[in-house]
Amino acid sequence: MAGMGSRELLVETMSELMWERGYADTSPRDVRERSGVGQGSMYHHFATKRDLAVAALERNVADLLPAAFEFDGPGDPMARIEAYLMRPRDALKGCKVGRMTQDRQVREDPVLLAPVARAFAQVHLSWVKVLREAVAAGELRSDLDPERLAHTLMAVLQGGYVLAIARQDPGPFDDARAGALDLLRAAAPSTPNGKNDKRE
Amino acid sequence: MAGMGSRELLVETMSELMWERGYADTSPRDVRERSGVGQGSMYHHFATKRDLAVAALERNVADLLPAAFEFDGPGDPMARIEAYLMRPRDALKGCKVGRMTQDRQVREDPVLLAPVARAFAQVHLSWVKVLREAVAAGELRSDLDPERLAHTLMAVLQGGYVLAIARQDPGPFDDARAGALDLLRAAAPSTPNGKNDKRE
Numbered sequence: 001m002a003g004m005g006s007r008e009l010l011v012e013t014m015s016e017l018m019w020e021r022g023y024a025d026t027s028p029r030d031v032r033e034r035s036g037v038g039q040g041s042m043y044h045h046f047a048t049k050r051d052l053a054v055a056a057l058e059r060n061v062a063d064l065l066p067a068a069f070e071f072d073g074p075g076d077p078m079a080r081i082e083a084y085l086m087r088p089r090d091a092l093k094g095c096k097v098g099r100m101t102q103d104r105q106v107r108e109d110p111v112l113l114a115p116v117a118r119a120f121a122q123v124h125l126s127w128v129k130v131l132r133e134a135v136a137a138g139e140l141r142s143d144l145d146p147e148r149l150a151h152t153l154m155a156v157l158q159g160g161y162v163l164a165i166a167r168q169d170p171g172p173f174d175d176a177r178a179g180a181l182d183l184l185r186a187a188a189p190s191t192p193n194g195k196n197d198k199r200e
Numbered sequence: 201m202a203g204m205g206s207r208e209l210l211v212e213t214m215s216e217l218m219w220e221r222g223y224a225d226t227s228p229r230d231v232r233e234r235s236g237v238g239q240g241s242m243y244h245h246f247a248t249k250r251d252l253a254v255a256a257l258e259r260n261v262a263d264l265l266p267a268a269f270e271f272d273g274p275g276d277p278m279a280r281i282e283a284y285l286m287r288p289r290d291a292l293k294g295c296k297v298g299r300m301t302q303d304r305q306v307r308e309d310p311v312l313l314a315p316v317a318r319a320f321a322q323v324h325l326s327w328v329k330v331l332r333e334a335v336a337a338g339e340l341r342s343d344l345d346p347e348r349l350a351h352t353l354m355a356v357l358q359g360g361y362v363l364a365i366a367r368q369d370p371g372p373f374d375d376a377r378a379g380a381l382d383l384l385r386a387a388a389p390s391t392p393n394g395k396n397d398k399r400e
Contacts, residue, residue: 021304024225094302101365102294102302104221113368120366141386145379151363151372152379156352159359163351165301166320168313172351179345179352183380186341186387 006037007045013037014056019096022103023053023112053112060096061119071126077133078140078184084130085153085181091164091173098158124150134184141189156180206237207245213237214256219296222303223253223312253312260296261319271326277333278340278384284330285353285381291364291373298358324350341389356380 013035017026028049032042046052067087071080097119106112127150134140156176163172213235217226228249232242246252267287271280297319306312327350334340356376363372 022224022302024222025304098359098362098366099302101362102222102299104225107365113366116366117368120363120372124372144382144386148375148379148382150379151360151375152356152377152383155357155359155363155372155376156355157359158362159298159355159357160351162298162301162358162362163320163355165307166298166313166316168317172320172324172355175348175351176355177352179348179350180383182344182348183352183383183387186344187383 006035006041009035010037010042010045010052011055011059014052015059015096018053018056018103019060019093019099022106023100024103024105028052050109050112053106054115057097057100057106057112057115060100061115064095064097064119065122069126071130076139077130077137080130081134081153081184082181085157085177089157089173091161091170092168094161094165095158098161120154123154127153138189140184141187144187153180206235206241209235210237210242210245210252211255211259214252215259215296218253218256218303219260219293219299222306223300224303224305228252250309250312253306254315257297257300257306257312257315260300261315264295264297264319265322269326271330276339277330277337280330281334281353281384282381285357285377289357289373291361291370292368294361294365295358298361320354323354327353338389340384341387344387353380 010031013031014026017030017034021030026049028042031037031052032039042052046055067084070084073080097116100106100112100116106116128146131140131144131146131149131153135142135144135146156179160173160176163176164170166172210231213231214226217230217234221230226249228242231237231252232239242252246255267284270284273280297316300306300312300316306316328346331340331344331346331349331353335342335344335346356379360373360376363376364370366372
Protein backbone atom coordinates (compact mmCIF):
# COMPACT_ATOMS: atom_id res chain seq x y z
CA MET A 1 0.00 0.00 0.00
CA ALA A 2 2.66 2.46 1.07
CA GLY A 3 4.99 0.56 -1.31
CA MET A 4 4.87 2.96 -4.25
CA GLY A 5 4.98 5.97 -2.00
CA SER A 6 8.12 4.94 -0.19
CA ARG A 7 9.93 3.96 -3.40
CA GLU A 8 9.20 7.38 -4.90
CA LEU A 9 10.23 9.07 -1.68
CA LEU A 10 13.56 7.22 -1.63
CA VAL A 11 14.34 8.13 -5.25
CA GLU A 12 13.36 11.76 -4.71
CA THR A 13 15.47 12.01 -1.55
CA MET A 14 18.50 10.30 -3.11
CA SER A 15 18.20 12.67 -6.08
CA GLU A 16 18.20 15.72 -3.77
CA LEU A 17 21.07 14.45 -1.66
CA MET A 18 23.23 13.55 -4.68
CA TRP A 19 22.70 17.05 -6.03
CA GLU A 20 23.50 18.69 -2.70
CA ARG A 21 26.37 16.46 -1.56
CA GLY A 22 27.28 14.07 -4.34
CA TYR A 23 27.14 10.30 -4.32
CA ALA A 24 30.16 9.55 -2.16
CA ASP A 25 28.96 11.87 0.60
CA THR A 26 25.44 10.40 0.74
CA SER A 27 24.91 7.35 2.92
CA PRO A 28 21.88 5.04 2.92
CA ARG A 29 21.31 6.27 6.45
CA ASP A 30 21.16 9.92 5.24
CA VAL A 31 18.49 8.88 2.75
CA ARG A 32 16.46 7.07 5.42
CA GLU A 33 16.71 9.96 7.86
CA ARG A 34 15.59 12.59 5.36
CA SER A 35 12.90 10.47 3.71
CA GLY A 36 11.56 8.89 6.87
CA VAL A 37 11.54 5.52 5.08
CA GLY A 38 12.67 2.57 7.22
CA GLN A 39 15.60 0.26 6.56
CA GLY A 40 13.42 -2.76 5.72
CA SER A 41 11.41 -0.85 3.16
CA MET A 42 14.58 0.66 1.67
CA TYR A 43 16.23 -2.70 1.11
CA HIS A 44 12.96 -4.09 -0.22
CA HIS A 45 13.09 -1.51 -3.04
CA PHE A 46 16.84 -1.17 -3.53
CA ALA A 47 19.35 -3.86 -2.69
CA THR A 48 22.27 -1.40 -2.76
CA LYS A 49 23.01 2.31 -2.59
CA ARG A 50 24.16 2.02 -6.20
CA ASP A 51 20.75 0.68 -7.35
CA LEU A 52 19.07 3.61 -5.62
CA ALA A 53 21.58 6.00 -7.21
CA VAL A 54 20.85 4.70 -10.71
CA ALA A 55 17.11 5.31 -10.12
CA ALA A 56 17.89 8.81 -8.79
CA LEU A 57 20.11 9.63 -11.78
CA GLU A 58 17.36 8.49 -14.17
CA ARG A 59 15.03 10.82 -12.29
CA ASN A 60 17.47 13.76 -12.57
CA VAL A 61 17.88 13.12 -16.28
CA ALA A 62 14.10 13.04 -16.72
CA ASP A 63 13.93 16.43 -14.93
CA LEU A 64 16.60 17.90 -17.22
CA LEU A 65 15.42 16.68 -20.61
CA PRO A 66 12.07 18.46 -20.98
CA ALA A 67 13.95 21.76 -20.83
CA ALA A 68 16.09 20.77 -23.80
CA PHE A 69 12.98 19.65 -25.66
CA GLU A 70 11.68 23.25 -25.60
CA PHE A 71 14.03 23.56 -28.57
CA ASP A 72 11.60 21.48 -30.59
CA GLY A 73 8.81 24.02 -30.17
CA PRO A 74 7.54 26.40 -32.84
CA GLY A 75 8.85 29.90 -33.45
CA ASP A 76 12.08 31.55 -34.46
CA PRO A 77 15.09 29.24 -33.82
CA MET A 78 17.31 32.01 -32.42
CA ALA A 79 14.51 33.10 -30.05
CA ARG A 80 14.28 29.48 -28.80
CA ILE A 81 18.07 29.40 -28.35
CA GLU A 82 17.95 32.63 -26.38
CA ALA A 83 15.03 31.41 -24.24
CA TYR A 84 16.87 28.17 -23.41
CA LEU A 85 20.23 29.81 -22.69
CA MET A 86 18.79 32.63 -20.59
CA ARG A 87 16.03 30.91 -18.63
CA PRO A 88 16.30 31.16 -14.83
CA ARG A 89 18.75 28.64 -13.40
CA ASP A 90 20.20 28.32 -9.93
CA ALA A 91 23.83 29.06 -10.81
CA LEU A 92 25.16 28.29 -7.34
CA LYS A 93 23.49 24.87 -7.20
CA GLY A 94 24.78 23.78 -10.60
CA CYS A 95 23.37 21.21 -12.97
CA LYS A 96 21.79 18.12 -11.40
CA VAL A 97 23.20 15.95 -14.14
CA GLY A 98 26.51 17.66 -14.98
CA ARG A 99 27.52 17.73 -11.32
CA MET A 100 27.62 13.95 -11.29
CA THR A 101 30.67 13.89 -13.59
CA GLN A 102 32.71 15.38 -10.75
CA ASP A 103 31.84 12.61 -8.35
CA ARG A 104 34.67 10.13 -8.54
CA GLN A 105 32.58 7.10 -7.70
CA VAL A 106 30.06 8.03 -10.42
CA ARG A 107 32.77 8.90 -12.94
CA GLU A 108 34.50 5.58 -12.47
CA ASP A 109 31.38 3.42 -12.58
CA PRO A 110 30.03 2.86 -16.12
CA VAL A 111 26.60 1.89 -14.77
CA LEU A 112 26.24 5.15 -12.81
CA LEU A 113 27.72 7.25 -15.59
CA ALA A 114 25.47 5.79 -18.32
CA PRO A 115 22.35 7.90 -17.58
CA VAL A 116 24.55 11.03 -17.46
CA ALA A 117 26.20 10.24 -20.80
CA ARG A 118 22.81 9.46 -22.36
CA ALA A 119 21.33 12.75 -21.12
CA PHE A 120 24.20 14.79 -22.59
CA ALA A 121 23.90 12.93 -25.89
CA GLN A 122 20.19 13.76 -26.06
CA VAL A 123 20.69 17.42 -25.15
CA HIS A 124 23.39 17.60 -27.82
CA LEU A 125 20.94 16.28 -30.45
CA SER A 126 18.40 18.94 -29.45
CA TRP A 127 21.04 21.67 -29.71
CA VAL A 128 22.22 20.45 -33.12
CA LYS A 129 18.64 20.46 -34.40
CA VAL A 130 17.87 24.04 -33.31
CA LEU A 131 21.25 25.30 -34.56
CA ARG A 132 20.59 23.71 -37.98
CA GLU A 133 17.23 25.46 -38.01
CA ALA A 134 18.94 28.76 -37.18
CA VAL A 135 21.32 28.25 -40.11
CA ALA A 136 18.39 27.35 -42.40
CA ALA A 137 16.50 30.45 -41.24
CA GLY A 138 19.48 32.64 -42.15
CA GLU A 139 20.15 33.53 -38.50
CA LEU A 140 23.57 31.84 -38.32
CA ARG A 141 26.37 31.69 -40.86
CA SER A 142 26.22 28.52 -42.90
CA ASP A 143 29.96 27.83 -42.46
CA LEU A 144 29.49 27.20 -38.73
CA ASP A 145 29.33 23.54 -37.69
CA PRO A 146 26.16 22.87 -35.64
CA GLU A 147 27.60 19.66 -34.10
CA ARG A 148 30.60 21.53 -32.78
CA LEU A 149 28.70 24.64 -31.75
CA ALA A 150 26.22 22.50 -29.83
CA HIS A 151 29.07 21.32 -27.59
CA THR A 152 30.33 24.89 -27.23
CA LEU A 153 26.95 26.10 -25.96
CA MET A 154 26.44 23.12 -23.65
CA ALA A 155 29.92 23.79 -22.25
CA VAL A 156 29.08 27.46 -21.66
CA LEU A 157 26.24 26.45 -19.34
CA GLN A 158 28.12 23.64 -17.59
CA GLY A 159 31.25 25.76 -17.18
CA GLY A 160 29.24 28.80 -16.14
CA TYR A 161 28.13 26.85 -13.08
CA VAL A 162 31.77 26.09 -12.23
CA LEU A 163 32.69 29.79 -12.42
CA ALA A 164 29.67 30.86 -10.36
CA ILE A 165 30.37 28.31 -7.64
CA ALA A 166 34.07 29.26 -7.53
CA ARG A 167 33.19 32.93 -7.01
CA GLN A 168 30.02 32.24 -5.00
CA ASP A 169 28.32 34.70 -7.31
CA PRO A 170 25.86 34.00 -10.16
CA GLY A 171 27.40 36.90 -12.13
CA PRO A 172 30.01 34.88 -14.08
CA PHE A 173 27.31 32.35 -15.08
CA ASP A 174 25.07 35.12 -16.41
CA ASP A 175 28.05 36.75 -18.15
CA ALA A 176 29.07 33.47 -19.77
CA ARG A 177 25.66 32.79 -21.32
CA ALA A 178 25.04 36.42 -22.31
CA GLY A 179 28.49 36.50 -23.97
CA ALA A 180 27.65 33.30 -25.87
CA LEU A 181 24.46 34.93 -27.14
CA ASP A 182 26.46 38.02 -28.19
CA LEU A 183 28.80 35.76 -30.18
CA LEU A 184 25.90 33.91 -31.83
CA ARG A 185 24.37 37.23 -32.87
CA ALA A 186 27.74 38.45 -34.14
CA ALA A 187 27.85 35.23 -36.20
CA ALA A 188 24.69 36.14 -38.15
CA PRO A 189 25.25 36.02 -41.91
CA SER A 190 24.11 39.61 -42.44
CA THR A 191 25.57 42.74 -40.88
CA PRO A 192 23.26 44.64 -38.51
CA ASN A 193 22.56 47.30 -41.13
CA GLY A 194 20.89 44.68 -43.27
CA LYS A 195 23.51 43.94 -45.93
CA ASN A 196 23.83 40.24 -46.65
CA ASP A 197 27.18 38.59 -46.29
CA LYS A 198 27.31 36.82 -49.64
CA ARG A 199 29.95 34.18 -49.26
CA GLU A 200 28.24 30.99 -50.34
CA MET B 201 67.10 17.98 7.09
CA ALA B 202 64.39 15.94 5.38
CA GLY B 203 61.95 18.59 6.68
CA MET B 204 61.60 20.61 3.49
CA GLY B 205 61.48 17.44 1.42
CA SER B 206 58.63 15.87 3.33
CA ARG B 207 56.58 19.08 3.40
CA GLU B 208 56.86 19.39 -0.37
CA LEU B 209 56.06 15.72 -0.79
CA LEU B 210 52.91 16.05 1.33
CA VAL B 211 51.69 19.08 -0.62
CA GLU B 212 52.42 17.43 -3.96
CA THR B 213 50.67 14.22 -2.92
CA MET B 214 47.63 16.04 -1.50
CA SER B 215 47.41 18.06 -4.72
CA GLU B 216 47.42 14.87 -6.83
CA LEU B 217 44.90 13.09 -4.64
CA MET B 218 42.52 16.06 -4.54
CA TRP B 219 42.61 16.20 -8.33
CA GLU B 220 42.05 12.46 -8.69
CA ARG B 221 39.50 11.91 -5.92
CA GLY B 222 38.47 15.23 -4.49
CA TYR B 223 38.92 16.52 -0.96
CA ALA B 224 36.20 14.52 0.79
CA ASP B 225 37.51 11.24 -0.61
CA THR B 226 41.13 11.87 0.40
CA SER B 227 42.13 10.88 3.92
CA PRO B 228 45.31 11.89 5.77
CA ARG B 229 46.15 8.20 5.70
CA ASP B 230 45.89 8.11 1.86
CA VAL B 231 48.35 11.01 1.74
CA ARG B 232 50.78 9.25 4.09
CA GLU B 233 50.56 5.98 2.21
CA ARG B 234 51.21 7.51 -1.21
CA SER B 235 53.87 10.00 -0.06
CA GLY B 236 55.67 7.65 2.32
CA VAL B 237 55.76 10.46 4.89
CA GLY B 238 55.08 9.36 8.47
CA GLN B 239 52.30 10.54 10.74
CA GLY B 240 54.59 12.51 13.08
CA SER B 241 56.15 14.43 10.22
CA MET B 242 52.74 15.07 8.67
CA TYR B 243 51.33 16.60 11.84
CA HIS B 244 54.53 18.56 12.35
CA HIS B 245 53.89 20.35 9.03
CA PHE B 246 50.10 20.41 8.93
CA ALA B 247 47.90 20.33 12.02
CA THR B 248 44.83 19.35 10.01
CA LYS B 249 43.82 17.88 6.65
CA ARG B 250 42.30 21.29 5.88
CA ASP B 251 45.66 23.07 6.37
CA LEU B 252 47.29 20.60 4.01
CA ALA B 253 44.44 21.10 1.52
CA VAL B 254 44.91 24.87 1.52
CA ALA B 255 48.62 24.40 0.72
CA ALA B 256 47.72 21.91 -2.03
CA LEU B 257 45.13 24.27 -3.53
CA GLU B 258 47.68 27.09 -3.56
CA ARG B 259 50.01 24.73 -5.41
CA ASN B 260 47.32 23.82 -7.97
CA VAL B 261 46.57 27.49 -8.55
CA ALA B 262 50.27 28.22 -9.03
CA ASP B 263 50.38 25.42 -11.64
CA LEU B 264 47.37 26.86 -13.47
CA LEU B 265 48.25 30.52 -13.58
CA PRO B 266 51.40 30.52 -15.72
CA ALA B 267 49.27 29.11 -18.56
CA ALA B 268 46.93 32.09 -18.37
CA PHE B 269 49.89 34.44 -18.29
CA GLU B 270 50.89 33.28 -21.77
CA PHE B 271 48.22 35.75 -22.80
CA ASP B 272 50.56 38.56 -21.81
CA GLY B 273 53.18 37.53 -24.35
CA PRO B 274 53.95 39.32 -27.58
CA GLY B 275 52.33 38.62 -30.93
CA ASP B 276 48.89 38.74 -32.44
CA PRO B 277 46.15 38.69 -29.74
CA MET B 278 43.89 36.26 -31.64
CA ALA B 279 46.84 33.89 -32.18
CA ARG B 280 47.49 33.95 -28.41
CA ILE B 281 43.79 33.27 -27.75
CA GLU B 282 43.88 30.34 -30.15
CA ALA B 283 47.08 28.96 -28.63
CA TYR B 284 45.61 29.14 -25.11
CA LEU B 285 42.23 27.65 -26.04
CA MET B 286 43.68 24.84 -28.14
CA ARG B 287 46.77 23.80 -26.19
CA PRO B 288 46.90 20.14 -25.14
CA ARG B 289 44.82 19.46 -22.04
CA ASP B 290 43.80 16.20 -20.43
CA ALA B 291 40.05 16.49 -21.03
CA LEU B 292 39.17 13.39 -19.01
CA LYS B 293 41.12 14.54 -15.95
CA GLY B 294 39.54 18.00 -15.91
CA CYS B 295 40.88 21.24 -14.43
CA LYS B 296 42.85 20.92 -11.21
CA VAL B 297 41.31 24.13 -9.91
CA GLY B 298 37.80 24.09 -11.43
CA ARG B 299 37.20 20.56 -10.18
CA MET B 300 37.40 21.78 -6.61
CA THR B 301 34.12 23.72 -6.97
CA GLN B 302 32.29 20.39 -7.23
CA ASP B 303 33.64 19.15 -3.93
CA ARG B 304 30.97 19.91 -1.37
CA GLN B 305 33.39 20.34 1.53
CA VAL B 306 35.52 22.77 -0.52
CA ARG B 307 32.50 24.64 -1.86
CA GLU B 308 31.09 25.19 1.60
CA ASP B 309 34.35 26.26 3.24
CA PRO B 310 35.34 29.86 2.46
CA VAL B 311 38.97 29.18 3.44
CA LEU B 312 39.30 26.28 0.99
CA LEU B 313 37.35 28.07 -1.73
CA ALA B 314 39.40 31.29 -1.52
CA PRO B 315 42.42 30.12 -3.61
CA VAL B 316 40.00 28.78 -6.25
CA ALA B 317 38.05 32.06 -6.43
CA ARG B 318 41.30 34.04 -6.59
CA ALA B 319 42.64 31.88 -9.42
CA PHE B 320 39.49 32.33 -11.50
CA ALA B 321 39.56 36.10 -10.88
CA GLN B 322 43.16 36.26 -12.14
CA VAL B 323 42.48 34.12 -15.21
CA HIS B 324 39.49 36.36 -15.96
CA LEU B 325 41.73 39.45 -15.86
CA SER B 326 44.16 37.81 -18.29
CA TRP B 327 41.31 36.93 -20.66
CA VAL B 328 39.85 40.46 -20.50
CA LYS B 329 43.26 41.93 -21.33
CA VAL B 330 43.87 39.75 -24.40
CA LEU B 331 40.28 40.22 -25.62
CA ARG B 332 40.66 44.02 -25.34
CA GLU B 333 43.87 43.72 -27.35
CA ALA B 334 42.00 41.70 -29.99
CA VAL B 335 39.34 44.44 -30.21
CA ALA B 336 42.05 47.12 -30.45
CA ALA B 337 43.83 45.12 -33.17
CA GLY B 338 40.60 45.00 -35.20
CA GLU B 339 40.27 41.23 -34.74
CA LEU B 340 37.02 41.36 -32.74
CA ARG B 341 33.97 43.58 -33.12
CA SER B 342 34.12 46.58 -30.81
CA ASP B 343 30.53 46.10 -29.62
CA LEU B 344 31.49 42.85 -27.86
CA ASP B 345 32.04 43.12 -24.11
CA PRO B 346 35.47 41.67 -23.16
CA GLU B 347 34.47 41.22 -19.48
CA ARG B 348 31.49 39.11 -20.47
CA LEU B 349 33.24 37.24 -23.25
CA ALA B 350 36.08 36.36 -20.88
CA HIS B 351 33.61 34.44 -18.73
CA THR B 352 32.11 32.78 -21.82
CA LEU B 353 35.51 31.45 -22.90
CA MET B 354 36.50 30.34 -19.40
CA ALA B 355 33.15 28.52 -19.19
CA VAL B 356 33.77 26.79 -22.52
CA LEU B 357 36.92 25.18 -21.11
CA GLN B 358 35.47 24.34 -17.70
CA GLY B 359 32.24 23.00 -19.20
CA GLY B 360 34.11 21.15 -21.93
CA TYR B 361 35.71 19.03 -19.22
CA VAL B 362 32.26 18.19 -17.81
CA LEU B 363 31.03 17.05 -21.25
CA ALA B 364 34.17 15.00 -21.90
CA ILE B 365 33.97 13.25 -18.53
CA ALA B 366 30.24 12.54 -18.98
CA ARG B 367 30.88 10.88 -22.33
CA GLN B 368 34.31 9.47 -21.39
CA ASP B 369 35.54 10.95 -24.66
CA PRO B 370 37.72 14.03 -25.21
CA GLY B 371 35.74 14.79 -28.41
CA PRO B 372 33.11 17.08 -26.86
CA PHE B 373 35.87 19.09 -25.11
CA ASP B 374 37.72 19.58 -28.40
CA ASP B 375 34.46 20.43 -30.19
CA ALA B 376 33.52 22.97 -27.53
CA ARG B 377 36.77 24.90 -27.78
CA ALA B 378 37.00 24.67 -31.59
CA GLY B 379 33.39 25.93 -31.81
CA ALA B 380 34.26 28.87 -29.53
CA LEU B 381 37.15 29.76 -31.83
CA ASP B 382 34.82 29.53 -34.87
CA LEU B 383 32.46 31.98 -33.16
CA LEU B 384 35.29 34.38 -32.27
CA ARG B 385 36.43 34.36 -35.89
CA ALA B 386 32.85 34.87 -37.08
CA ALA B 387 32.76 37.89 -34.75
CA ALA B 388 35.59 39.65 -36.59
CA PRO B 389 34.65 43.18 -37.66
CA SER B 390 35.50 42.60 -41.31
CA THR B 391 34.03 39.99 -43.63
CA PRO B 392 36.46 37.34 -44.92
CA ASN B 393 36.59 38.95 -48.37
CA GLY B 394 38.24 41.96 -46.81
CA LYS B 395 35.44 44.51 -46.63
CA ASN B 396 35.43 46.41 -43.38
CA ASP B 397 32.31 46.32 -41.30
CA LYS B 398 31.92 50.05 -40.71
CA ARG B 399 29.56 50.31 -37.80
CA GLU B 400 31.40 52.57 -35.40
